[in-house]
Amino acid sequence: MGKRQSWYPGHMVATQRTIRELAPYLSAFIEVIDARAPNISRHQPLQQWIGRTQLIMVMNKAELADPDATQRWLGWFKSHGVTALAISAQNPRVKIEVEKAIRRILAPPYRLAVVGVPNVGKSTLLNKMVGGHRVMTGAKPGITRGPQWIRLPGGWEWLDLPGVVTPRHSEDWRLKVLGIVPSTAEERLLLVEKIWELVVPQMPLPENWRDWGRSRGYLKTGGVLDEQRTADAIVLAFQNGKFGRVTLEEPGEG
Template identity: 35%
Template sequence: MNIQWYPGHMTKAKRAMKEDIKLIDLIIELVDARVPLSSRNPDIDDLGVNKARIVLLNKSDLADERFNKAWTEYFEAQGFHVLKVNSKSGSGLKQINGIVQEACKEKIERDRRRGILNRPVRAMVVGIPNVGKSTFINSFAGKACTKTGNKPGVTKGNQWIRLNKSLELLDTPGILWPRFEDQKVGVKLAMIGSINDQILNKDELAIELIRFLNRDYPNVLLNRYGIEVDNEFKILEEVAKARSCLAKGGEFDLIKASNLLIDDFRNGKLGRMTLEFPKKTEK
């Protein structure tokens, strides 16, 4: 599959982030715990030079717990403060204030020496589309501050949210980068829903997902659908059969079956799984 998606509003959003970074003490970067490297925009590291950094492994409830731990250790070794969270349930969010204070202790101490007391930490919340930034902010704030949606591109502009006396957040739109040099990255992002579904061939994406499942989680298709065949295309037909995905004339509706399989993965109905692994623990 050849996947590229970089709508025009992302260029505008990136320019706005470059302007706002001057106001920021801290960058809180959300990544999808199932694809922690592929869901990191490489531009953020350039944007965040000399800024305190926190990486949140969001949707950690959908990822393989063995690799949540491995990825936490990986990012900590890169010098980031790291926390695994589930923004929908609120799991892990109570620890964030403490991590913010730890990440920004030099800034807080510098303000104290200058006689500046109680100035809030200003944090920019960043991440690619559909990684859960707005859900995170709403859960963290305990109220609906931003629009949310289970599709990329819901947040269109930057928005300040004052959480308390010690922390202000700047919500930013999800932005990708202009070109995926490695097409495996594009495929992984399509699987987790960070690429606009309307530009995708969902049957091809389903075949890619089946190949991944057969390689790294071989019992999933048997447990979920009762499928024991090996051929990817035959498996998709078996999914259609198991879930009564039929077109006119009684033929299998492979597009409907593809959508069902991909949705089952995205929603965690296939179980907890991780699509990529730190090199030292690679399967």
């Protein structure tokens, strides 16, 4: 219980202060969200923290999301006056796509920072945007990891800041399914039921997830199914898109 309440609050206070202080010097904040859960993977207070600085919503891991749902989300953001784009940070063309989108709405110099909840692909995106220019500073205790500017030709200035913010609904099963909030082994035995309900209609899969585990040979001594190993494997496979492209929330749901 205690662990749930103290989802690194000290870190959050520091992040909020850093973001508030930096906002006036930046052209835009790039908020990376998970395209499979674009609302609950947002950090709602961010808009308020950054004041009048532009917010660009980047729906990452789009290749894992339902493409029709992604279109609905892009339309929803547009209708709410929010600049949004759907990307795959692992795609080799991502730098070109993101730069093009930014050029459309901002003028140089482009002073940008990437923020977002854990595991949405912030580092992957930043590394793609700055190529080999990223300055790695130690994240170990005792080594200060402050924000650093990475200046590139063409007026691109990326701020390498430890921009992790916390998800608001940290108990939401969807954030656990996506690996944004860590799940316990026990929770994964419940998450697997939800995943199975979602993916069975889309894929040729056995009706019961346990049969999937048996077919993979996830057995303990004596031939008994290893439920935990099966559940862990299913959660991981879902996160990596092995059970198809699934979006977990629709615009306007809540």
